[in-house]
Amino acid sequence: MPTGFPKRRLAAGAALVVAALVSTTACGGGDDDSDGKGKGAGYNAALNKVVNASTKKGGTLKFVGKQDFDSLDPQRTYYGMTWDFMRFFTRTLVTYDTKPGEASNKLVGDLATGPAQVSADGKTYTYKLRDGLTWEDGSKLTSKDIKYGIERIWATDVITGGPAYIKQTLDPKGEYKGPYKDKAKDKLGLKAIQTPDDQTIVFKLPKPNGDFEQFLAMPTGAPVKADKDTGAKYTQHPFSSGPYKVQSYNAGKSLVLVRNGAWNKASDPIRPALPDKITVTISANLEENDKKLMEGDYDVDVNGTGMTQSGRVTAVQDHKADIDNIQTSFVRYVALVHTAKPLDNVHCRKAVFYATDFKGLQQTRGGEIAGGEIANSVFPKSIPGYSDYDPYGVLARKGKPDAAKAKDELKQCGKPGGFSTKITARTNNPGEVDAAEALQEQLAKVGIKIEVDSIDGAQSSSITGSPKVVKERGYGMTMSGWGPDFPTGQGYAQPLFDSRFIFENGNYNESQIKDPKIDKLFDDAIATTDKAKAKSLYEQMNKQLIDSADWMPFIYEKNISWRGPRLTNVYSSAAYNGRYDYVSLGVAK
DSSP, X not given: OOOSSOGGGHHHHHHHHHHHHXXXXXXXXXXXOTTOOOOSSOTTTTSSSOBSOOOOOOSEEEEEESSOOSOSSTTTOOOHHHHHHHTTTOOOSEEEOSOXXXXXXXXXXXXXXXXXXXXXTSOEEEEEBOTTOBOTTSOBOOHHHHHHHHHGGGOTTTXXXXXXXXXXXXXXXXXXXXXXXXXXXXXXXXXXXXXXXXXXXXXXXXXXXXXXXXXXXXXXXXOXXXXXXXXXXXXXXXXXXXXEEXXXXXXXXXXXXXXXXXXXXXXXXXXXXXXXXXXXXXXXXHHHHHHHHHHTSOSEETTOSOOOHHHHHHHHHHOGGGXXXXXXXXXXXXXXXXXXXXTTSHXXXXXXXXXXXXXXXXXXXXXXXXXXXXXXXXXXXXXXXXXXXXXXXXXXXXXXXXXXXXXXXXXXXXXXXOOEEEEEEETTSTTHHHHHHHHHHHHHTTTOEEEXXXXXXXXXXHHTTOHHHHHHXXXXXXXXXXXXXXXXXXXXXXXXXXXXXXXXSSOOOTTOOOOHHHHHHHHHHHHOOOHHHHHHHHHHHHHHHHHTTOEEEEEEEEEEEEOOTTEESBOBBGGGTTOBOGGGOEEOO
């Protein structure tokens, strides 16, 4: 289990990072490297503007990552870093604007000429496609290819793991069986999607959903050419509609993209397609990855979850001009599994809240400046639904535990001596195992004994995402992180808390919450066009989830991200939870 420092040095390492960052801020921070080391663009230079703007083509853009992509199949991926990266070879009707910061949240036309024409009743979305759209074999990309790609979401026995928003919206009763089981003679597929001609696609919603275009901007809205669809094997070699195509993919080890000669730049205003080649190396040696980034062997971390403890210290001390301290939209949390006794009892769950040393968990993530603020809300601050509601006094006690109240809750749940359970933590997520082991030590003080089970994050959708596996292995807690699929309450919270989003595989309602009150709050918030009303409903949801101790947030994540000095067109994108916008990147040869 690689960690940044031996545990006795974690606090010292965090203190070094914080001291160096505070020093930078005190000196004015901004764009210059105040310690004189390094020749980069400046500390935090890429937060709200483009660093090293350039139109120069050529060279090889080199990514490294601790964890592989969850899937290269657009209908199966649910990792934010994959969504960001996938735009090199996958296009959608609409996508997020290639601009720094909050401006990136604007939806613009990609395969379509622009956002949809929406009917007055909010139920019909019509798109016109751009001219000159092609597949990597040079054949024309049509509206039928987009329809077919989206229909694959319904093949849940083969196509698993991706978000279900489109499926839930267009076919809430689950009547369509997917393209592999379509028995209709006409083979027209899902009736809610119509393709009157090759350049037009129309979506018919049973009821309005103001976030529908956000769904189509996800990879699940991408086209797939039917005669190139290899089902569950499609992830091994997806067929490109973008400026790059897969040359080789060795799962868990490497990916190489090369230029797609059939791509028509005139049809694509989004992608500058600057590098000649793009490589991704997967290595579980987190500290070595950071070292090689700083030595120039690689340009950027594809996972975008920040440097390790030791990497942060070295980068802040010696390469301050090449890093950004990014405030992400991610919340780090512990899901408390309702089907695992005795956590089916609300008082046992509340005991966990009171016994947790949130300040201690914050330190394992790098402290407040490098790691993020202590969380009290299930929603991040950037999403409507966040509030300062703090019934357990987490913020009032500055994150410190309340052992007396924890023991009282244990008595109320019939476990005065405590109980035992298991928690999962991903080995390839910096700080997660450390945080789980810190929580193990904290809860033991009130008699709650937890066993830490380290898992490969690339396999989490079939482990913690499988209620059957969770039950078989006796997991009572899952430690993970979550950011919005798109910047609304629905886009952040529905996969986490809606009972209708509990799936046999790829389940992200890890607490397995089945609360009709929560489901109704989602329905009411989604149905309203009044943003203030929706915000109020999501705030009620936050209160309900916290009062029931369903899901324990502990930090609003920040991270220290390496920005390779060779990179051009670098900027942090709010649409991708603070990651750099990969599709805009180039390299100075």
